[in-house]
Amino acid sequence: MDVVTAVTARRQAPERRITAPGPDMRPVAPAGTVACPSCGRRSVADRFRAELNVCSQCGHHARVPAVERIAQLADPRSAQLLDGGIGDRDPLEFDDGTPYPAAVARARERAGVDEVFSVARAEVGGVPAVLASMDFAFLGGSLGSVAGEMFTRGCELAVAEQRALVAVCTSGGARMQEGIASLAQMARCSVGVAAVAGAKLPYLAVLGDPCFGGVSASFAAQADIILAEPGARIGFAGGRVIEQAAHEYLPDGFQTAEFLLAHGMVDMVVARQRLRPTISSLLKLYMA
Amino acid sequence: MSTATETAEREKEAFARVELARHPNRPRALQVIAGGFDGWVELRGDRLFGDDHAVVGGPAWLDERPVMVIGQEKGTDPMTRALHNFGMPHPEGYRKAIRLMRQAERFGMPVICLVDTPAAHAGVGAEERGQAWAIADSLLCMLGLRVPTVSVILSEGGSGGALALALADRVLALENAVYTVAPPETCAAILYRDAGQRARAAAALRPGVDTAHDVGLVDELVPEPEPGAHAHPDVVVAMLRGAIVRHLDALRDVPIDDLLQARAARYRAAGG
Incomplete structure (x- = not known):
């Protein structure tokens, strides 16, 4: 599907009118407006989207659906979404009241995407790239076998067509409902990253809010260049887990993008409005 | 028997498996x-920050052959x-392991990793020093290592903290070990927002290494004498040694480029 069509389709879906543009935007009256999840300021939904889901009052970077993210980063009309066509998996036949396939179906309906990863062939600043983008609205962006397969196919496409790889990572981590098969995705995705590295193609990761667990501990941290969005919470274990498990006091700004920058874990913190030009100039340097 | 009783039974059984794997007398x-x-000579430190006792490592002889042995203790x-921080490594533990694996690669020593951790350590310092990055x-280091590698899941293989030392050419597991995406307590906290429901999580997760075998993360289950490895640790160690030697012998004859290709293909397919 063409990205413009996909984004338009999302926009026109009636049930999305209220909650658009992001799943973490609280539905508010009147319809067609959204409130910033941080400061509560109301904006017209279309205006908010045009401002890349960044609040004009407090600068909060609200979440962006995966396909819209591709549209934000790709050169106009250059993006072509890859058809997933990967059958659903349920390795554990997981059922904790809601059978896993039902949970997936519901997530699909709510998030308006087939799975966590949307992958597109695109150009960024004229540089051929593969854009792999995660949707937090789909089961918390969790890494299941379909997501792992999609990302790895993205890597393989980058190698086959000599494209740079750009991944936008936003995820709570592994998909518990797939158990050990979910853990295996960390291995699978690492094989993909190794192939990209072996082909001497640049891999750039953009870490959005939040990025944790099996995603941060595999392909998100394996990129050649790591950009993070302002205020994004990024880490291995979540703050709540650390407080409970280790009874440790969490320092101010713990696990924010800025905290990670100060600790040498990311290359830069980039405001969303600057992401596209920043990625484009970096890719030009590395693909020259 | 009512369904509720059956479910309770199943949960009890699943968590008993986890408890057996956590038995303090297992090797x-x-x-x-x-x-x-x-x-064996223990080498210490990651040369970057410190020395993590949750990961021990160094060269040793195995049948006249020098090998690099790294273990989570x-x-x-x-x-x-x-x-040893209950076997929960900090980033410097993984970085020590990486340092030793690279060293083994330079000297042509096969690498043996003994995996036994509930999970990587969750703490402020671990996050500050990049647990996820380590x-x-x-993971990338193990995928690209130009020497044969064998990992053994001894008792508990929990989360990415275990996987980090388990992307080997051959992965063995003691049959009563568990290998999970996260400890049942963490899974319960994530799925049910209540760590107390760990038995329920354990039942849903199918924590046994047979599940890991089904998804391709484990190649061989090493049988334990009844009632389990905790009762006969010495016998189990001898059996493990035999299995490791057998696999290393088989791997030694494979040209390294073929080995790397097979390793990549194997983990490319793991997890279905």
Whole structure:
């Protein structure tokens, strides 16, 4: 599907009118407006989207659906979404009241995407790239076998067509409902990253809010260049887990993008409005 | 029997499996090293920040052959358990492992990893020093290592903290070990927002290494004498040694480029 069509389709879906543009935007009256999840300021939904889901009052970077993210980063009309066509998996036949396939179906309906990863062939600043983008609205962006397969196919496409790889990572981590098969995705995705590295193609990761667990501990941290969005919470274990498990006091700004920058874990913190030009100039340097 | 009773039974059984895997008398990494290898010399430190006692490593002899042995150590009594942080490595543990694996590669030593951790350590310092980055690096390191590698899941393989040392050419597991995406307590906290429902999580997760075998993360289950490895640690160490030697012998004849290709293909397909 063409990205413009996909984004338009999302926009026109009636049930999305209220909650658009992001799943973490609280539905508010009147319809067609959204409130910033941080400061509560109301904006017209279309205006908010045009401002890349960044609040004009407090600068909060609200979440962006995966396909819209591709549209934000790709050169106009250059993006072509890859058809997933990967059958659903349920390795554990997981059922904790809601059978896993039902949970997936519901997530699909709510998030308006087939799975966590949307992958597109695109150009960024004229540089051929593969854009792999995660949707937090789909089961918390969790890494299941379909997501792992999609990302790895993205890597393989980058190698086959000599494209740079750009991944936008936003995820709570592994998909518990797939158990050990979910853990295996960390291995699978690492094989993909190794192939990209072996082909001497640049891999750039953009870490959005939040990025944790099996995603941060595999392909998100394996990129050649790591950009993070302002205020994004990024880490291995979540703050709540650390407080409970280790009874440790969490320092101010713990696990924010800025905290990670100060600790040498990311290359830069980039405001969303600057992401596209920043990625484009970096890719030009590395693909020259 | 009512369904509720059946469910309760199933949960009890699943969690009993986890508890068996956590039995304090099961052979620990240092016991396997002492009993299965000769002349092990412990090397310490990651050369970056510190020395993590949850990961131990160094060269040793295995049948006249030098190998690099790296293990996650849980400790055996309250004092050593605290010293080894219950087998939960910090980033410097993974970075020490990476350093030793790279060294083994340079000297052509096969690498043996003994995996035994509930999970990588969750704490402020671990986050500040890049726990996720250390694990992610270890995954890439193991995938590209130009020497044969064998990993053994001794008792508990929990989360990316275990996987970081388990992307080997051959992965063995003691049959009563568990290998999970996260400890049942964490899974319960994530799925049900209540760590107390760990038995329910354990039942849903199918924590046994047979599940890991089904998804392609484990190649061979090493049988344990009844009632389990905790009752006969020495026998189990001897059996493990035999299995490791057998696999290393088979791997030695494979040209390294073929081995790397097979390793990549194997983990490319893992997890379905």
